[in-house]
Amino acid sequence: MVHDRLRVLAVTVENHPGVMSRVSGLIRRRGFNIQTITVGPSTVEGRSRMTLTVDAGYAEVDQVAKQLDRLIEVISVEDITEGPTVKRELVIVRLETVPPVVEQFGARKVGDRIVELTADTEVIEDFIEFLKPYGIQELARTGPVAMRRSA
Amino acid sequence: MILEALEREGVEIIFGYPGGANLPIYQRLPAHPKLKHVLVRHEQGAAHMADGYARATGRPGVAMATSGPGALNMVTGLATAFMDSVPMIAITGQVASRTVGTDAFQESDVIGCTQSVTKHNYLVTKADDIPRIMAEAFHIATTGRPGPVLIDVCKDAQQAEGEWEYTSCSALPGYRPAFEPDAESAKKAIELLAQAKRPVILAGHGVILSHAEEELLEVAERSGTPVGTTLLGVGAFPTRHPLALHMTGFMGTGWNIKAVQNADVLMMVGMRVDDRVTAKLSEWAPKAEHFIHVDIDASEMGKNVRPHLEVVGDAKRSLTAMLPHVQPPPADRGNWLNQIDLWREEHPLKYSKSNGHLQPQDVLIDMYRRCRDEAIVVADVGQNQIWAALWWNYTKPGLFINSGGSGTMGFALPAAIGAKMGRPDKDVWCVAGEGGFVMTAQELSVAVEHQVGVKIVLLNNFSLGMVRQFQDDFYGGVRSQVDLTQMPDFLKLAEAYGLPARRVHRVEEIGPAFDEAQKAPGPFLIDFRIDPEANVYPIVPLGKGLNDFWELPNGA
Numbered sequence: 001m002v003h004d005r006l007r008v009l010a011v012t013v014e015n016h017p018g019v020m021s022r023v024s025g026l027i028r029r030r031g032f033n034i035q036t037i038t039v040g041p042s043t044v045e046g047r048s049r050m051t052l053t054v055d056a057g058y059a060e061v062d063q064v065a066k067q068l069d070r071l072i073e074v075i076s077v078e079d080i081t082e083g084p085t086v087k088r089e090l091v092i093v094r095l096e097t098v099p100p101v102v103e104q105f106g107a108r109k110v111g112d113r114i115v116e117l118t119a120d121t122e123v124i125e126d127f128i129e130f131l132k133p134y135g136i137q138e139l140a141r142t143g144p145v146a147m148r149r150s151a
Numbered sequence: 152m153i154l155e156a157l158e159r160e161g162v163e164i165i166f167g168y169p170g171g172a173n174l175p176i177y178q179r180l181p182a183h184p185k186l187k188h189v190l191v192r193h194e195q196g197a198a199h200m201a202d203g204y205a206r207a208t209g210r211p212g213v214a215m216a217t218s219g220p221g222a223l224n225m226v227t228g229l230a231t232a233f234m235d236s237v238p239m240i241a242i243t244g245q246v247a248s249r250t251v252g253t254d255a256f257q258e259s260d261v262i263g264c265t266q267s268v269t270k271h272n273y274l275v276t277k278a279d280d281i282p283r284i285m286a287e288a289f290h291i292a293t294t295g296r297p298g299p300v301l302i303d304v305c306k307d308a309q310q311a312e313g314e315w316e317y318t319s320c321s322a323l324p325g326y327r328p329a330f331e332p333d334a335e336s337a338k339k340a341i342e343l344l345a346q347a348k349r350p351v352i353l354a355g356h357g358v359i360l361s362h363a364e365e366e367l368l369e370v371a372e373r374s375g376t377p378v379g380t381t382l383l384g385v386g387a388f389p390t391r392h393p394l395a396l397h398m399t400g401f402m403g404t405g406w407n408i409k410a411v412q413n414a415d416v417l418m419m420v421g422m423r424v425d426d427r428v429t430a431k432l433s434e435w436a437p438k439a440e441h442f443i444h445v446d447i448d449a450s451e452m453g454k455n456v457r458p459h460l461e462v463v464g465d466a467k468r469s470l471t472a473m474l475p476h477v478q479p480p481p482a483d484r485g486n487w488l489n490q491i492d493l494w495r496e497e498h499p500l501k502y503s504k505s506n507g508h509l510q511p512q513d514v515l516i517d518m519y520r521r522c523r524d525e526a527i528v529v530a531d532v533g534q535n536q537i538w539a540a541l542w543w544n545y546t547k548p549g550l551f552i553n554s555g556g557s558g559t560m561g562f563a564l565p566a567a568i569g570a571k572m573g574r575p576d577k578d579v580w581c582v583a584g585e586g587g588f589v590m591t592a593q594e595l596s597v598a599v600e601h602q603v604g605v606k607i608v609l610l611n612n613f614s615l616g617m618v619r620q621f622q623d624d625f626y627g628g629v630r631s632q633v634d635l636t637q638m639p640d641f642l643k644l645a646e647a648y649g650l651p652a653r654r655v656h657r658v659e660e661i662g663p664a665f666d667e668a669q670k671a672p673g674p675f676l677i678d679f680r681i682d683p684e685a686n687v688y689p690i691v692p693l694g695k696g697l698n699d700f701w702e703l704p705n706g707a
Binding site: 022025059063067070072074 | 266274323448450454457
């Protein structure tokens, strides 16, 4: 068991108004170290899928998962850190000048001086470092979404 | 529809207060004569009455209030019930759905404000949702680890007319209480207990909530394991049983503390293992090689203490699953029990008797002699609460009610009124200090109006006793803002509210005062003028481990 590193929770919730507030309120009042939360609709009507990355040891992540599971509108919580996972994040950046070689990162131009990249969080960080000399005017990141590599 | 749903769920009493945003509900109330409504004098009182009613009967208490200030006045009562896992339904009026979010008159974000003090809450904007939500609310409040559920109903949703189907709720996709324990874990727990040299069981509120006291007694007796309880677990195990360790924690008995600190296997059943149980966590139960934690709430596992063995399940079913595997105690168990007996003799509960003042323990001991095991004691918060826990011999569960987790001053009087209304067959005693008593004293009107025969035992020391003791013992003796000399004359206060009362200064006056109180058909107040310097012992200095517990100083 890996004990101290970034852990990833896949959370299924009811798509009700106020669910994000319940989840974020719980995280705040229990003092958990949550690095990112992303949320989007799932394939099931009325359900959303959240991905949480938690910067803490196993014991705390266990508490995060159990406390989340206590919420009535949380359907399931799964720690998918162990084993291979696919983790992706999207970034879009408006630049002063677009460097000629963004494609080497797997990025592409999507408009006037705007580039996008979908990749691992680590690659996204490298990409942003690479872009800095070209003048970043605006930047938006989604935070990571994740799932197990095999079902 | 709200009132119909309450009837369908078997509700008998609503503790409530009308206002602008729940007028439609109150308009229909006279058409539901089966629902008795108790008009409280402050919404906090409604929440505590519903709480006391629920704790005394095991059925969910129902509290009602209007929007904004009405609902917010209930927040302390909701938090109290939430911390102690009490089943409760709170119904608050909300401004009309089209005006929600516009800072309308008496609008507050009640859902936001109560999110962290309820098991769940609902905002109802459409009348069609009312039957489903009411059914879900009762299901959530009363099952698993119980707790308060709040339903905030917009005024327009209350007004809608129509026909509804009401079906009670039995399952929700995101709510799966863990009733049945894992059989293997339960068996393993008993094996660990059997292999122990110095085992201890600690029992909490969960044992009382799931009516597991008989199973607990059987496990303890057949395995020869001593049992202590938490403050909320008082009564889960008979206090005078040879295996009883009485109350644990930082105001627990000396022999309990000694047993916990020397135990090699500790099984915690239906409890949260909070800081009042452990005192300084790193020094708690230092010799325990195995912690076994039995609780219905998986999130309690490892929250404060990481157990070596988790049994996630209802206390009754978990103990029942253990019973077939219980072995008679090993031959050397007598050594451990003898050691505990020695500690019991070395560290008895003591109180000061020699200074000429009336001692609170004298009052409680006399009370117990009269009531034995039948009366319900509802304590407030502070010294009175700990004295009532330690100096009364509870032999049955559910007879001691107090705000354990939240420590809400002002709880006792309204909770006692609720308890007595739920259990009119029981004598109900409200034990309170004068500080907490005046926080909700307006509810005396309710007791008088409905002739609720609550007997109020006011342990009056003219100060905030517990805070005064902490200041004396742990904050350099600086007495700061604890003096309550300026208080109403409680006999005149009682007279003003319309109930009989009596004052007691000396030990020999206790008996006649209680005689009079017990004869009175309705509420009665006794103003006991107790020793202003009386303290709670044992006590562990704040921030210290259990081993550092203080006892009554010699010669005191």
